[in-house]
Amino acid sequence: MSNNTIFDKIINKEIPADILYEDEYTLAFRDINPQAPFHVLVIPKAKIATINDVTEQNSHLVGHLYVVAAKLAKEHGFAEDGYRVVMNCNEDGGQSVYHIHLHVLAGKALGWPPYTNTKKELL
Template sequence: MSDCIFCKIAAGEIPAEKVYEDDQVVGFRDLNPQAPVHVLLIPRRHITTLNDLTEADEALVGHLFRVAARIAADEGLAERGYRTVMNCNAEGGQTVFHIHLHLLGGRQMTWPPG
């Protein structure tokens, strides 16, 4: 999608502090971190919301979570704990309409979230 900021990051058109990259997924540090470690994981292919996922996307979504676990280990969070979050649509807190998985850690998480 030509006007999607995450598509532009994935394509290398907008700089980001990337921590992971493969043929399906890009991981980069959030510009407005909500925890000491806050990484966003995005598929390279544009998918607007979780509601737009199909059965064909199951492996991609599983890959997002596996990459999150790998990054959590690399960042020293695996044993201490971390949170993964995917928001859907405006009331769910989604502000960029390209699915993305938040990886948050490095501090005690509280429940319930806001």
């Protein structure tokens, strides 16, 4: 049994994705369930399950994800008006795929908080 995630399959080109950017460290593709007019996922090619698994040795990859997010926002015309970048961690944080990834959302004004917390009352 394999512990590959859907992102591993996208990286390995086993399943299709609408890829907007790729380099030796990262891959960026459109989210299949967009929450904004522009919703892209930026992932490292190296598998890091959660933010809790980021170490000094792989932390440069997280910084590179943000460089790619800014590049995409600029290329698609959202850098000046603004965009949101989110990384979720574990179940209560909203993580559903255990391979770290940035959500880059743009194309409309984004409110705060981003959604209602259904598990616990907001303080």
